[in-house]
Amino acid sequence: MSAEQLAGLSDNLVLATVLLYLVAMIGFAMELAFGKARGNVSAAAKRRVPLAAASSGGVAVKEPETAVADTPEPPAWALKAGTAAVALGWLGWAANLAAIVTLGLAVERWPWGNMYEFVLALCCAAVTAFLVTQLRQNIRFLGAFVMVAATLGIGFAVKYLYVQAGPVVPALDSYWIAIHVSAAIIASGLFTLAGVAGILYLVRREGLSRLPTRAELERVAHRAIVLAFPLWTFAVIAGALWADKAWGRYWGWDPKEVWAFITWIAYAAYLHARATAGWRGRSVTIVQLVAFGCLLFNLVGVNIFLGGLHSYSGL
């Protein structure tokens, strides 16, 4: 296939991705809407959970459990809708990945040299984080929201950030792009998953709701951030190493550097607030979302409004 054909194929695959994510989102939403409602267990109630009787030889482990309310059994098709949504999600993910790969083949370089390509990969990373996590842990409740985020992200990229497939400036023609940008993509994908969980946390009230419990949401967000934070640190350091090769200094307070640093501090504050100050619930979720806001501002705001050396958005 010629480069143009590959690039065209990539464009079509992007559209397929958006469609598949949309349908998957509907499936996930149906499961949520007609599935079981879940109640939040207050911290006090949790402490009062009687100790599991220690049976001889067995292991009794006290885990904060989700109380499932006494609602009527959900219809069987609700569960099926969820399963179908997971399958569609995987299909969409495959299309997303294929769109990135064909784009890379068309331009014969790493396919994340501008903002359009970056957002495409970022959405793929966020969906990957969700799909892989749900294999090991039941977080299907997040599906509808992750799919909304990914659909919006790709839609935004196609509408406002699209750049025709082509070569990049010489500064980006380096193996560092594989290291620095890939790390930024994976970290941002995980942060996005955490951000989605955080927003839901705030939307959801205490008590009975179709939405996942706050404890579940908080746990998902924390796990994602614990994984993403070292990766983000690595991405920023790799950026500094690259800047040392490309721009003649390893750190120069360029707008992108400033905001990458601020984002780093904000997520560090989240982790510190939990680990050292013992914050839980709403307050850490707000810290987390402020950090996520910084991440998004660095991606959208800095690229579009502030410029600087790091102007590779292609806008």
Place this chain on the structure above:
Amino acid sequence: MTIDELKKQQAPQPAQFGVLGWLRWGWRTLTAMKTALVLLFLFALASIPGSLVPQRGVEPDKVAKIYQNNPALAEWYDRLSLFDVFQSPWFAAIYLLLFTSLIGCIIPRTSTFVRELRRRPPAAPKNLGRLPYHSSLDGDLTVEEAAKRLRGLRFRVDTGPGWVSAEKGYLREVGNLLFHVSLLGILVAVGIGSLYGYRGNVLVVEGDGFANTVAAYDRYMPGSQVSAESLEPFSFQLTDFSASYQLQGQKRGQELDYSAYLKVNDSPGAPERAYELKVNEPLEIDGTQTYLIGHGYAPVVKVTDGKGQVAFDGPVPCLIESKPTLTSACVVKAPDAQPSQLGFVLGFLPTSVQTQDGTFVSAFPGAINPELQIVGAFSGDLGVRSGRPQSVYELAPPEIMKKLNPLVMGSKAPKPLAVGQSFDLPDGAGKIEFTAVKEWMTLQIAHDPGRVPALVSSAAAVLGIVLSLMIRRRRLWVRLDGTTVQIGGLTRTEGSGAGFSEEFAGIVKILSSGEKDVR
């Protein structure tokens, strides 16, 4: 006594301690974890204006624009150091406080940790059933055997009559300390770099060379501890410069690649070597890096004066006016011309084409059809010898321009010259000839002894933070009375419960298995 006086008498402790007490109180407040966190936040907040307001060191032209458009605002920005946020006293104050705070935090934490390392794991609580993780089994496990098996799992173990206590996960605190120490390391490295490092910029035209001395730089910014003699004595010559551009499609004219071919002498006596300098591939000589930053055109111009003598002959570096087409502008000054000095304002078009309305523009950045436009030619005193510094990109300051005699301007300007063509000035004032096209490159040369320490520190910081986030501190107790074995566990790190329950189940299994199954 008034109430106020009464209050003062019973003032909080610091007043009783006097100066020393206040100092101690100040130090304790400064080194509290909370203060460090607040300072860290402030540090991040303080860097925001640096990303919103143009910085003098990075975008001097934008700063100048603000001065032009809104002098009052610029004045205020300047007063608040907003054009130099990262060199400002208030920014320095924040990070100096932060790092003092870090030091104050690290020292006591390290000694606490060392003491904790020496101490034995705490004795077993009475009722292990109260612990978040617990289990009991039948068996005649002995204290020695249980301790042995736990040691095999790399626990630190202490024993007492009928109980075993074990603890694991000390690397978490090691990681935390390492992280904080590394942050200090980064600051020290940055400090070393700004005191003992230097950087400078220079423009070099094809065929010319550069020797690393202070005088050779166009702009030279040394750290306060750098002496002119300490510059590494290397030199090089730019033999050739080549750039390639995208020929077709939407991105036509985009740079694809460019290289500067150098002949380098690492030191005065050293043998010459060839080096291809590219973006992302700086030339390193004894810790000094030379970076290729930019490039452009330098048409070679020959000016003959009214008396027929050559008044100027050489390449003229042009400033880029339009990046996608490399349309550039430059000036030529011939103060030696007779009978009167000559000056030219020129436009350089790498690929010159004529548009419908008769004007000439550049259609492509590569030098396919290079032409030189004479935008204006002047005679008269250029003021070069006035002693006032002048820009090489401006013919003369406005007050001098007004007094010059325009020979060619506006509609009188000739068609652009191709290479080899010349133009005779009116009234026999002289002649200008466009003889060849050369390219120039701009270089940044930087010596930063803090680079490697900064890298090592940041790598250590990552390692530290990974350790402190991934490892959890966990304690385990076993109580045995010959017939039953009670096991209880506790993890001191939140958010890791799910992982620990598996580990706990595994430990219970190991403790419950018979003698033979255990290595």
